[in-house]
Amino acid sequence: MIWQQLQSLVGSYPLAVRGLGMTVMLSLISLVLGTLLGFGLGVLRTGGNRLISTAIGTWVDLIRGTPFLVQIFLIFFILPELGVELDAFTAGIIALTNLAACFICEIVVAGIRSVPTGQVEAALASGLSRWQRMRQVVLPQAMRIVLPPLVGQYVLLIKDSSVVSAIGLTDLTRVGWLVVQRVPNGLLVFFLVGLGYFIVCYPLIMLARRLERRMGAAHGEVQL
Amino acid sequence: MIEFRGVNKWFGALNVLKDITLSVEPGEVVVVCGPSGSGKSTLIRCINGLETIRDGDLVVDGRRLGDPATNMTLLRAEIGFVFQSFNLYPHKTALENVTLAPIHVRKIQRAEAEKAGRELLAKVGLADKVNAYPAQLSGGQQQRVAIARCLGMRPKIMLFDEPTSALDPEMISEVLDVMVAVAEEGMTMMVVTHEMGFARKVAQRVVFMDAGAIVESGTPEEFFSDPKTDRSRAFLSKILRH
Numbered sequence: 001m002i003w004q005q006l007q008s009l010v011g012s013y014p015l016a017v018r019g020l021g022m023t024v025m026l027s028l029i030s031l032v033l034g035t036l037l038g039f040g041l042g043v044l045r046t047g048g049n050r051l052i053s054t055a056i057g058t059w060v061d062l063i064r065g066t067p068f069l070v071q072i073f074l075i076f077f078i079l080p081e082l083g084v085e086l087d088a089f090t091a092g093i094i095a096l097t098n099l100a101a102c103f104i105c106e107i108v109v110a111g112i113r114s115v116p117t118g119q120v121e122a123a124l125a126s127g128l129s130r131w132q133r134m135r136q137v138v139l140p141q142a143m144r145i146v147l148p149p150l151v152g153q154y155v156l157l158i159k160d161s162s163v164v165s166a167i168g169l170t171d172l173t174r175v176g177w178l179v180v181q182r183v184p185n186g187l188l189v190f191f192l193v194g195l196g197y198f199i200v201c202y203p204l205i206m207l208a209r210r211l212e213r214r215m216g217a218a219h220g221e222v223q224l
Numbered sequence: 225m226i227e228f229r230g231v232n233k234w235f236g237a238l239n240v241l242k243d244i245t246l247s248v249e250p251g252e253v254v255v256v257c258g259p260s261g262s263g264k265s266t267l268i269r270c271i272n273g274l275e276t277i278r279d280g281d282l283v284v285d286g287r288r289l290g291d292p293a294t295n296m297t298l299l300r301a302e303i304g305f306v307f308q309s310f311n312l313y314p315h316k317t318a319l320e321n322v323t324l325a326p327i328h329v330r331k332i333q334r335a336e337a338e339k340a341g342r343e344l345l346a347k348v349g350l351a352d353k354v355n356a357y358p359a360q361l362s363g364g365q366q367q368r369v370a371i372a373r374c375l376g377m378r379p380k381i382m383l384f385d386e387p388t389s390a391l392d393p394e395m396i397s398e399v400l401d402v403m404v405a406v407a408e409e410g411m412t413m414m415v416v417t418h419e420m421g422f423a424r425k426v427a428q429r430v431v432f433m434d435a436g437a438i439v440e441s442g443t444p445e446e447f448f449s450d451p452k453t454d455r456s457r458a459f460l461s462k463i464l465r466h
Contacts, residue, residue, distance in 0.1 A: 122311035125272055126325035126377060127301030136324060140315045 005183050009192070012179045019175030020196050026171060027158040027200075030093050034100025034157070035150075041101060042108025043134060056105065063102040068163050071095050076167045092164035100157050107149045111142030144215045151208035155201045162197070172196050225250045225381060225412045226271055231280035233266060240266050241277070242437040250380075253413045255423040255444070258433035259459055264416040267433065268383045271414070272303045285380055301329050304374025304382040308389050310366040312358040318345060318369045319354045322376045330377065337376075344372040348402045364395025371402050382406065384415040418463050420448065432456045 045056045063071065076091040086094070115138050123133040165174035176193035180186050226248040233241040240263045248254050256264045269275040271284055273296045282289045287299055312321050322341040326332045332340075345354055348368040358366050367387055374382055384403065388396045400422050407413055407426040417423070423430050423444045430447040432440040432455075440447065440456045451457045 116311075118307060118309055118311040119313065121274055122305075122307065122313070125274065125300055125303070125305035126373065127297055127329040128325060129297055129329075132328050136328065137313055141313075 002185075005185050005188065008183045009179070009188070012175075012182070015170075015175050015178065016172075016192075016196070019170055019172040020200075022170055023158070023161055023172040023197070024200060026089075026092055026096060026161045026164060026169070027154075030096035030100055030161075031154055031157055033093070033097040035104055037097065037101035038104025039108050041105040042112060043139075045105060045109050046112045047130070060102045060105055063099060064106075068095070068099055068160055069166060071099065072163055072167055088164070088167045088169045091167060092161075092169050096157065096161055096164070099160060100153065103153050103156070104150060107146055107153060108142070111144075111146035112138055114145045115141045148208050148212040148215060151204055151211060155204050155208070158201055158204075159197060225252070225285060226414065227281070227283040228267075229281040229283075231270070231277050231282055233270065233275065233277050240436050241270070242435070244280070244438060246431065246438060246441075248412060248414060250412050251410045252429065253407045253411075253415065253427045254429045254431055255427040256414060256416045256431045256433060257418055257420075257423070257459070257463075258439075262433040263436040264433050265385050268305075268385055268414050268416055271381070271383055272300050272305055274305070297329075301325070301377055302380045304371075304377060304379040306367070306370050306374060306382065306384045306387045308386040310358070310363070310370045310390070312366055312369055312373070314358050317355050317357055318350060318361070318372075321358070321369055322373045325373070326376050341372070341376060344375050345369070347375075347405075348372045349398070362395060363391045364398045367391065367395075367399045368402050371399075371406065375406070379411075381412045381414075384413065384417065386416050386418075388417065388419060420444075420464065424448065432459065434459070 041056050041060075045053050047053070072091065072095045075095050076086065076088065079086055079091075119137055119141065120133060123137040128136065161171060162173040165171050165177065168174075170178075172193055176190050180189045183189060226246075228244045228246040231241055231244040232239065242263075244267065256267060258264050266275055270277050270282060270289070273289060277290065284299060285302055287294045289296075289299075312318075313324070316324065319338060319341050322344055323334070323337040326337040326340065327334055330337075342351070342354055345351060348371055350365060350368055350372070353361060353365060353369075358369070361369065371387075387403065388399050391399065396419070400419060403413075403415070403422065404426055415422070415427070427444050429441060430444050431438055432447065432451075432453075434455045440452050442452075447456070448460065451460055
């Protein structure tokens with residue numbers, strides 16, 4: 001019987017590849033967009049304008065304080081009520097990008113705040129503009145703090161992308177649901193689904209660990 | 225060049241600068257001394273807008289601070305500021321520290337800025353440390369890079385906030401030598417320091433502050449040999465004791 005199940009699983013191979021492709025695509029697009037947006041929000045939040053800073057802070061808290069599944073449902077089901085038609089893929093990208101941006105914003109803010117005040121004062125005193133101070137002095141130093149948790153966040157993002165199966169996107173998790181209807185062995189099917197995610201995430205976990213070690217070593221040399 | 229008229233500043237309820245009136249002429253070297261917490265650092269940090277004043281007038285290089293018409297970024301480019309803790313950029317080499325502002329603020333060509341930067345580092349005795357990172361330099365060397373970084377902007381004024389206080393004793397003189405050389409080239413300088421040898425050598429005036437106010441001001445000769453107030457006498461006896 002297990003032999004039959006395995007044969008049937010092999011037959012689902014193209015579906016699995018499609019699912020994995022969807023998961024990677026969703027993650028990659030929202031990871032790139034979320035990183036750009038997250039850095040932008042982080043820089044703005046520390047920029048000194050209290051109104052902008054509060055607005056971003058409130059939004060980040062809202063997103064961090066609500067389940068991702070609920071956010072996806074809100075975007076996918078509520079926006080069309082307001083006249084914004086979205087296909088599931090776009091809705092998934094928007095939800096994931098927004099989630100990533102909020103978490104990355106927090107990481108970037110922590111990195112920027114870790115740069116000693118004296119550095120900003122030195123840049124200020126030599127006449128660098130706000131953007132030049134950020135670009136030349138603050139961000140390069142903040143990156144040491146930002147990089148390891150940033151890569152860690154990518155891992156979380158890839159795993160969170162499984163939630164988009166709830167709005168009907170055929171990602172790796174949904175492929176699991178589809179296959180398990182034909183091959184009644186949930187343990188085996190979802191073991192393979194889990195393995196698929198792990199294969200994508202593990203290199204990133206290793207990278208985060210290496211970065212952390214390297215940044216730690218580099219920090220030993222830096223006099224603050 | 226620098227003109228304080230009735231300047232006051234508060235940190236909360238604390239009156240850190242009390243009715244400061246002080247004028248510094250072009251090319252003049254003024255040493256500011258006084259007990260810790262007397263407002264010396266705050267005084268010079270006001271000049272390039274690292275601190276803001278509450279009332280009174282502060283005019284620097286003909287521009288009034290706090291005036292919306294004064295572009296602080298442009299003004300700061302004309303004022304070098306040397307910090308007690310150096311504040312070199314740790315991710316940039318000595319040369320990159322010196323050329324950053326000339327390239328980005330003065331818009332000087334990179335090659336030209338690097339040539340000038342190398343000359344300045346040679347001038348402060350660090351020709352061989354051009355590519356060293358701050359963490360690879362001693363405190364005295366870092367502070368000399370910091371001075372070169374200011375000079376790279378060809379400033380009209382240089383402010384020093386206790387430039388030798390964070391240094392080991394044997395490194396103090398190498399930094400003071402560079403400061404003396406800068407002073408002798410005619411730079412307008414305000415120096416917060418307790419290095420009385422430096423004051424005697426190059427300062428035209430010593431300003432003594434206590435509890436946020438200027439208590440006494442005179443030539444180094446007058447100040448050291450004949451302090452006028454009890455507070456300055458008490459202060460001098462403490463720092464000159466050893």
